[in-house]
Amino acid sequence: xxxxxxxxxxxxxxxxxxxxxxxxxxxxxxxxxxxxxxxxxxxxxxxxxxxxxxxxxxxxxxxxxxxxxxxxxxxxxxxxxxxxxxxxxxxxxxxxxxxxxxxxxxxxxxxxxxxxxxxxxxxxxxxxxxxxxxxxxxxxxxxxxxxxxxxxxxxxxxxxxxxxxxxxxxxxxxxxxxxxxxxxxxxxxxxxxxxxxxxxxxxxxxxxxxxxxxxxxxxxxxxxxxxxxxxxxxxxxxxxxxxxxxxxxxxxxxxxxxxxxxxxxxxxxxxxxxxxxxxxxxxxxxxxxxxxxxxxxxxxxxxxxxxxxxxxxxxxxxxxxxxxxxxxxxxxxxxxxxxxxxxxxxxxxxxxxxxxxxx
Numbered sequence: 001x002x003x004x005x006x007x008x009x010x011x012x013x014x015x016x017x018x019x020x021x022x023x024x025x026x027x028x029x030x031x032x033x034x035x036x037x038x039x040x041x042x043x044x045x046x047x048x049x050x051x052x053x054x055x056x057x058x059x060x061x062x063x064x065x066x067x068x069x070x071x072x073x074x075x076x077x078x079x080x081x082x083x084x085x086x087x088x089x090x091x092x093x094x095x096x097x098x099x100x101x102x103x104x105x106x107x108x109x110x111x112x113x114x115x116x117x118x119x120x121x122x123x124x125x126x127x128x129x130x131x132x133x134x135x136x137x138x139x140x141x142x143x144x145x146x147x148x149x150x151x152x153x154x155x156x157x158x159x160x161x162x163x164x165x166x167x168x169x170x171x172x173x174x175x176x177x178x179x180x181x182x183x184x185x186x187x188x189x190x191x192x193x194x195x196x197x198x199x200x201x202x203x204x205x206x207x208x209x210x211x212x213x214x215x216x217x218x219x220x221x222x223x224x225x226x227x228x229x230x231x232x233x234x235x236x237x238x239x240x241x242x243x244x245x246x247x248x249x250x251x252x253x254x255x256x257x258x259x260x261x262x263x264x265x266x267x268x269x270x271x272x273x274x275x276x277x278x279x280x281x282x283x284x285x286x287x288x289x290x291x292x293x294x295x296x297x298x299x300x301x302x303x304x305x306x307x308x309x310x311x312x313x314x315x316x317x318x319x320x321x322x323x324x325x326x327x328x329x330x331x332x333x334x335x336x337x338x339x340x341x342x343x344x345x346x347x348x349x350x351x352x353x354x355x356x357x358x359x
Contacts, residue, residue, distance in 0.1 A: 004235040005267050006350045008322070009041055011049040013227035017213045018050055020225045024196055028203040031077055031189070033210035035059035040272075040342040041214060041230055042351060044070050050213065055097070057208055061087045068094045077121065080131070081105050092116055099123050099157065101131040106141050110148045119153045120145065121189065124180055126173035128161040135180060142184065155187040156180065160202070163194035164219075170195070174202050197222050216327050216338035230342060231322025232273075232349075235315050236285060238264040239305070248302050249294025254279050261309040262302050263290070265318045270298040272345040273320060274334035277301075281333035284319040285312050 022030060032053035033039075038046030047056060047067055055075035058064050060083075064076045081099040082088060085108040091098055092114065100106055101123040109120075122141055125132030133141055138156075145152055158177045162169050177190055188204040193212035195202045197219045211217035215228035240262050242248070247255045248262065263285060269275040273296060281292040283303050288311060294302045305312045321327040327338040334341075 002350075003266055003348075004233075004237075005271050005348075006233050006352050007040075007345055008231040008233060008352050008354050009045065010227065010229050010231070010354050011045070013215060013229045014041075014046065014049040014213060015052075017215055017226050017229070018053060018209075020222070021196065021207075021209045021212060024200075024222070025191075025203050025207050028191075029054040029206045031055050031057040031206055031208045032213060033057045033079075033208055035063060035079065035210075036343045039211065039214050039339070040345045043067070045353065047072055054206075061090050061096070064096050065090060065094055075119070082108055084108070085111065088112065088114075091118070097121060099131075100141065101133065103137070103141075106144060110144060114149060115151075117151050117153055118149075119155065121155045121157045124156060124158045124177055126158040126176040127169050128159045128173075130159070132158065135176075138180060154184070155189065155206075156184070157189040157206075160190065160192060160195050163192055163199065163202075164217075170199060170202075174199075193217050194219065211339055211342075214342060216342065218328075228322050228327065230327070230345075232267070232320040232345070233322070234265050234267045234318045234320065236263045236312065236318060237266045237300075237314075239309075239312070239314055240264070247294075250297060251295055253295055254293040258306065260304055261306045262293070263305045263312055263316075263318075265301050265303060266299065267301055267318070267320055268297050268299040270346060271349050272341065273301065274330070274336060274341060274344075276336070277330065277334040281330060282325055284324045286316040286318075287324065288312065289325070 030053050032050045034046045034056050035058045037043050057077045057079050059079055075097055077097040082105050097119040099121045123132040124138050160173055189206035190204055191202040191207045193209050196207050215226050218226045242256055242260050244256050244258050267273045275296045277296050279293055282289050283292055288308050290303045290305050292301055293304045321330045327341050331338045331341050
């Protein structure tokens with residue numbers, strides 16, 4: 001028997017989540033964000049399941065070329081644009097949409113005579129202060145594009161900094177983008193997953209759902225409408241009793257306050273399980289929630305099953321996150337976010353595709 005850690009990928013759930021997203025955004029078109037290897041779920045696997053999206057958004061030319069070589073004809077948007085002038089050849093060859101967020105990218109774009117039309121998404125920095133032109137820089141960039149390449153198709157976009165919460169910056173950023181576009185009337189894109197769920201006025205022409213497509217980062221009142229796509233599972237590989245006062249794991253960061261039954265599970269930070277998951281982080285063994293105790297090691301975790309010692313046995317199934325336990329809840333106990341856990345699954349974890357009926 002091989003090491004039992006697996007990531008089960010429910011592609012029906014992924015398709016379901018896209019349908020739910022489309023219901024929320026109505027007439028807005030959908031860039032399905034599938035960067036970072038489809039948020040750890042597999043780039044081509046995810047793209048195939050999300051075939052009904054209006055386009056794909058990725059972080060690099062390499063990701064885009066992989067999609068094109070696999071036969072995907074959708075619009076593909078490079079969210080960070082060009083990393084050097086040489087990539088422009090691949091953009092033209094593979095008919096990619098590109099974000100332009102800075103003067104040097106614009107210089108690269110206009111340094112050669114381009115006869116083919118390109119969809120350009122000019123990025124306005126409305127408050128995230130990461131990438132993007134200020135208002136004056138945006139207008140200068142659009143002037144240059146109209147003068148040197150009038151056949152380019154221009155659009156505007158920005159990125160919300162505080163969409164997960166009620167924050168005055170959200171309305172300010174929205175208004176900044178709307179105001180910048182008053183003289184142009186271009187297509188607009190602003191809303192990420194959180195804004196799609198909480199701020200309908202930000203949906204505009206194109207939305208950019210990422211984490212919500214994978215069934216994480218779901219906010220009220222939408223929690224019942226989305227399904228987790230990845231379920232990380234393993235099995236109990238040992239069971240043992242320890243006495244009151246004895247410690248567990250590296251550094252002995254947890255001591256038993258009673259005679260305690262422990263289940264050892266084959267998963268650790270070498271698989272992508274968060275090393276900083278605290279004592280008490282929930283784990284589901286044989287459909288029973290139990291607390292993690294002691295430090296996470298590279299290959300194993302230790303779980304207190306004392307209250308269920310008669311119900312849990314060697315080789316019982318363990319869910320680390322997924323159908324029964326939200327990845328966001330586990331991330332909270334590790335002082336991180338669900339994005340990091342999903343993207344952090346390592347190569348030694350076996351990937352298994354499931355249909356909804358198989359779960």
